[in-house]
Structures are given as C-alpha cells and as structure tokens.
Amino acid sequence: MSTFVVIGGAGRTGRRICERLTGGGHRVVVASRSSTPQLDLTGKPDPAIFAGADGVVIVVEPPRDRDAAEAAMHGGVAAVAEIAAREDIPVVLVSQIYLTRAAEHPELRGVIEARARGEQALRESGAQYTIVRPSWLHDLPSAGVRIEQGDTGEGRIGRDAVADAVVAALFDPSASGKTFELYDDEESTSPDWPSVFAALHAD
Ligand SMILES: NC(=O)c1ccc[n+]([C@@H]2O[C@H](COP(=O)([O-])OP(=O)(O)OC[C@H]3O[C@@H](n4cnc5c(N)ncnc54)[C@H](OP(=O)(O)O)[C@@H]3O)[C@@H](O)[C@H]2O)c1
Numbered sequence: 502m503s504t505f506v507v508i509g510g511a512g513r514t515g516r517r518i519c520e521r522l523t524g525g526g527h528r529v530v531v532a533s534r535s536s537t538p539q540l541d542l543t544g545k546p547d548p549a550i551f552a553g554a555d556g557v558v559i560v561v562e563p564p565r566d567r568d569a570a571e572a573a574m575h576g577g578v579a580a581v582a583e584i585a586a587r588e589d590i591p592v593v594l595v596s597q598i599y600l601t602r603a604a605e606h607p608e609l610r611g612v613i614e615a616r617a618r619g620e621q622a623l624r625e626s627g628a629q630y631t632i633v634r635p636s637w638l639h640d641l642p643s644a645g646v647r648i649e650q651g652d653t654g655e656g657r658i659g660r661d662a663v664a665d666a667v668v669a670a671l672f673d674p675s676a677s678g679k680t681f682e683l684y685d686d687e688e689s690t691s692p693d694w695p696s697v698f699a700a701l702h703a704d
Pocket of ligand 1: 508509536564573
C-alpha cells in the first residue's frame, strides 16, 4: 500500500483520482482549504503533510484574481515542488491547455501565465514530475482519448479520462519529465498508458 497526497482531492477531478487510488488499495490524504489536513496553495504548505508520501497530485482550480492565481499556481506549486524534490516524492500536476498561447484567452491571462510559471518551477525543481494538461473538462465518459504534446489543440476531455491519466502517471516512471495534453477523440482508442508514456517526448 502506498500513500498519496491529493491537493484538491475533494474536487470533481480530484475525487475521481482519489477513488481510483483507494480502489487500488492505497491510502489517500486529501489536502485543500476545506479539508483536514488543511492546505491553501496560496500560502506556505506544511511539509508535515507530505511525510511518508509516495506521490503528490496537484489538482487545484486557480483563483481568477491575478495575484491570487500567481500565489497559488506559481508560488504554491513551486513550494510543493521544493518539498517533493527534497523528500524525493513524484508529483503529477494537473494544468490546462493554452499555457503557451494566453493571447487566445485574454480573460484567463492571469491564470494561464501563473500556471505557466508554476509548470516551469516544477520542471526546474529537481522533483520527478508529470504535467497533465486537460482541454475543457466535462463529466461524461470519453469515447476515446487523444494525447498530444506542444499545446496546439482545441477540444474537451472527460474528468474520468483525466483521472485515469493522472493515476497511470503516478505509477509509471516513464511518464517522468513529460508534459502532455488530453482531448476526447472518438477515433482514438482507450490509451495503453505505458506505451503512451514511453512514446512521449521529454520536456
Ligand atoms: N474547467 C475546465 O474546463 C478545465 C480545463 C482544463 C483544466 N482544468 C483544471 O483541471 C483541474 C480540475 O478541475 P475540476 O473542475 O475538477 O476542479 P474543481 O471541481 O473545481 O475542484 C478544485 C479543487 O481545488 C481545491 N482548491 C481550490 N483552491 C485551492 C487552494 N487555494 N488551495 C488548495 N486547494 C484549493 C478545491 O477545494 P477547497 O475549496 O476545499 O480548497 C477543490 O477541491 C483544475 O486544476 C482545473 O483548473 C479545468
């Protein structure tokens, strides 16, 4: 049995990640502003929350306010990454598409730019990491899933498919150091994650 800290684990995608982990016999610590232990990503995370963890997932909805988004998605992600690097704990960060093309969504610019800095801080932290970038989320099953790199696509993806990708990445060292996007695609099959991760380009 392994132990995983899921920051944002009571959210709609986070809950699905936790269900998969507990269903696999693992222990899950949900950390967020309204959980126990309490963790507000805009503040300084308590390193004790991560003691003995075998993996960390960050699946937090960013605040829309630019300064708060910067505090959570850059400062908070960087702080968790620093702890993870020190304690040798792999991190899976749920991010989003449009990170390299904020101009396409000016209304989200503050969030996107903060997230981009957070992604980069994680890459540079020395922690083992995977960055999963969902397209627009929905709650229906995904008929098939297309995996891309390079952040050029448009589309939607089911939260279940995102949870599958996150959990697969937690257990597969070949996902480490890689960033990818997820889209619904009826013409694609259900991913064979080990083959997908092995074929992805490293960052
Ligand atoms: N909506 C979309 O179309 C879309 C597209 C691409 C990517 N995403 C991203 O995918 C992820 C999952 O989205 P979702 O819709 O499933 O999320 P969600 O249901 O909105 O849940 C988000 C979770 O974040 C936690 N949270 C918020 N602020 C926090 C903070 N400062 N510190 C710690 N925890 C905090 C919340 O818990 P508390 O309230 O208890 O803190 C909540 O459990 C998010 O990162 C989201 O931005 C969304």
